[in-house]
Structure formats: structure tokens, C-alpha cells
Amino acid sequence: SGPTYRGPGEFKTIPEALRLERGRLVDAMADSQAYLHGKRYAIFGDPDFVEAMARFILETGGEPVHCLSTNGGKEWAEGMQKLFDGSPFGKDCKAYAHKDLWHLRSLLFTEPVDFLIGNSHGKYLERDTKTPLIRLTFPIFDRHHHHRFPVIGYQGAIRILVQIHDKIFDELDGQSNVAGKTDISFE
Numbered sequence: 490s491g492p493t494y495r496g497p498g499e500f501k502t503i504p505e506a507l508r509l510e511r512g513r514l515v516d517a518m519a520d521s522q523a524y525l526h527g528k529r530y531a532i533f534g535d536p537d538f539v540e541a542m543a544r545f546i547l548e549t550g551g552e553p554v555h556c557l558s559t560n561g562g563k564e565w566a567e568g569m570q571k572l573f574d575g576s577p578f579g580k581d582c583k584a585y586a587h588k589d590l591w592h593l594r595s596l597l598f599t600e601p602v603d604f605l606i607g608n609s610h611g612k613y614l615e616r617d618t619k620t621p622l623i624r625l626t627f628p629i630f631d632r633h634h635h636h637r638f639p640v641i642g643y644q645g646a647i648r649i650l651v652q653i654h655d656k657i658f659d660e661l662d663g664q665s666n667v668a669g670k671t672d673i674s675f676e
Contacts, residue, residue, distance in 0.1 A: 510643035514650075517650055525549040525654075526551070527550065527551070528549075529604075530546055530602055531557070531596065531597060531604075531620065532606045533556075533558065533611065536558045536560065536562075538625075538626045539556050539557070539558045539561065540556075540572070543573075543582070545649060547576045547579060552579070552581060552582060554600065555593060556582065556583070557584075557590075558585070559588065561584070566584040566585070570583075570584060603621075604620065604653070604657075605620045605622045605623065606623045606626075607622070607626060621660055623652055
């Protein structure tokens, strides 16, 4: 680990443990590209969660098509649009400030996506629209101990990656589980 830029004229050495954690995350993301690239998502929650998750999804080659935050304001939506404009995967993405899950429900019916990312309240959208829900933000009241897992830092990013993959693989298993017909890749 060598020095890293910290500010004007300042450098700080990155600890080896942190360098290794970052390397594991980058390796995991690279190994995930075949499953994540081109997937379309709807993300809802607090503005900071939605923005961070949209950034993460863009880094994986995914498209955060619908980003909704009831308590996000005009400035948040404008910042999100700048984020989308800065990525080739953001061209069809839009942020919705001051909108609720009823609005998102309409969007999921008119402009479907592959996955929904948010809290436990999204299970009603999953039921109604058949869009698979990935529970990743507070509150998760219908699963036990999910609040104990990190969602910040490199370890949190790996956990988020695993959660997304688990849902993708659940969906793939559901589409390939007929013995002798669709189970060629059923692992």
C-alpha cells in the first residue's frame, strides 16, 4: 500500500487491511458482471440510500431506471439527473422526488424493471407487480436480523452484492426448475 492523495499537499497511507477489503470487493464486482450488466432496477427509500444504491448499480453496469424518494427534494432530483447523465447506463433513468410507493406502483406497471430495491414496504409492490424485491434499507420488519448486517464500507458493499445475486439466482432457479426440460443450468 502506497501513499494516497488526501488534500492539497497531503498524502496518507492506506492500511493494508483496507486495501485487501477493497480488492475483494473489486474482484467480486468483476466476477458479477455477467449477471448484473444490463439489469434494470427501481430503487426507493431515503435520498441518501437511493443515491448511493443508484451509484452502486451504475458501477455494476445496471440501470437504476426509477429512483424514488418521498422525502427527496428538487435539489436531490437534479443531483440524481447529473449522476445519470454521467453514465452510459443512466440514459433511461429518472429520479422522482416527493412521490410515494403508489406512484412507483404505477411506474412498475407501465415501465417494468427486473428488480426492486428498498425496504419491507416494497413487498406489496412485489406482490402486485411481480417485480422481485431486494430488501436493503430500513425498515426490514419482515425478515429476522437483517438490520445487523453492514451496508456501509467495503464489507457492506459485498453484502449488497450478495443480496442482489441471491435474488437474481432465485429468479433464475424459478425459471429453470422443470426436470428434463428447463433444468439444463439448474445448479
